[in-house]
Amino acid sequence: MRFAVSYSTPLHGVDPDRMVEFARHAEECGFEALYMPEHIALYPGATIGGWEMPPTLPYGDPLDCLAFVAAATNRILLGTGVLLLPYHHPVILAKRLATIDVLSKGRMRLLTVGVGALPGEARAAGVDFTTRGRRTDEAIDVLRLIWAGDEEGVSFHGEFFDFERLVSFPKPYQASTLPIHIGGSSRAAARRAGRRGDGYFPGGMPPHEYAIQRDLARTTAAEAGRDPDALEHTRFGSAEMTKDRVEAYAAQGVTRIVVNAGSTDDLSEFAERLSLS
Template sequence: MKFAISYNTAHYGTDPDRLIAYARHAEDCGFEALYLPEHIALYPGASLGSFEIPPSLPYADPLDCLGLAAAATRRILLGTGVLLLPYHHPVVLAKRLATIDVLSGGRMRLLTVGLGSLPGEARAMGVDFATRGRRADEAIDVMRLLWAGGEEGVGFAGEFFSFEALCSFPKPLGVAHLPIHVGGSSRAAARRAGRRGDGYFPGGMLTPAERAAQLDLARASATEAGRDPGALEYTRWGSLDMTPGQVEDLAAQGVTRLVLGGPPTPDPSHHHDALSTFATRFAL
């Protein structure tokens, strides 16, 4: 099992020194990766289920934050949980991700993308909420095409994106393309993960039976697409108070990575203590 840690500026604020200290402490503790979430824009009345999101929450740009963390660390991998892919142009995003990967020494390796669930956010970005799944599929294909393309350029003709003889440099460091994990709690997300993803990262309040069915669907979709289902990583959310028994149960379900949410407290010292205690408990 691999263990990563999440840092949410909506909860902890945008103090750069605090983010840097958190990332360094997580690295020193032995955590594999640092994850950040994304909301591009909020608005009064935006809600996730029955929870209304305060529109003033400071969701900082996750890639900019990861760049800052990378400059202050040496080893820890960089992840998103999740980046709202339909609201980014893939030509620009491919360049940004490759640049972070090169400047960090090859650590932009846990990109997780999702569709977003706020219709107003889609409208603000000029995206038809109903088509965001197809847009995300195309965006994944475009980024991989650009990363793999050479000086002769590559072309793409899709429903949402098209170009001819386009070159994108720099390339990701030492790999043909950056891994792309797919987040989401729907069966459509599971199919997308199997067909296009390097990993599946479901969230949400799903029953154990539905979680198992979605993992089976992701693996079956990989097989149908001619891909190796055994190569699909399976990431889940966890918490810093988890016991070894709980982690063993998740491993038995096929989970290969846990992304642990930070403690719900404004005191940075409590965060660091919680990371240290977890690292000791699991001998990271």
């Protein structure tokens, strides 16, 4: 089992000193990675899961924040939980992610993408909300194609993206691609993880539904000719989790827990309880 921590800018703010302090402390405590969420834009009445989101929540850009954190740390991996992929052009995103990976010497390795759940956010980004799933699938394919391409260039002709002999450098640090994990709380997301993901990172759901989606991701991977055992399974947790709860997650096939912590004291207590440091 691996343990990571989530730095939520709506909760913790975008104060640079606090962000660096939190990231360095997480690294010192032995956490594998630091995750950050994304919302590009909010609006009055935006609702997810029955919760109306205050439109003034300070969602910092996760990639800019992670690049900032990378410059102030040495080991901790960088993750998104989640990046709203259909609202990013994959050609531009491939460049940004590869650049962060190079500058951090190979730490941009826990990219998790989702399709988004706010229709108004999709409209603001110029994306048809009903096509965001297909757009996400295509964008994943484009990202991997661009990263793997050489000086001869790569071509793609899809529903949403089209280019001929495109060359993009730098490449990821000492790698031909970056892992892409799939986030979400739907069975469509589980199937996407099986078909295209290096891992599945579901949101909150009852244990029986998680078991269904975990099995769905694995069976979809097998049907696609991929190795189900290579699929990582990440879940959110809390700093109050006990060892028994962690062991229960492990029994469910979870390979990584991302802890939502309110303070560095919470991180220290959790790390000490599980002997991470």
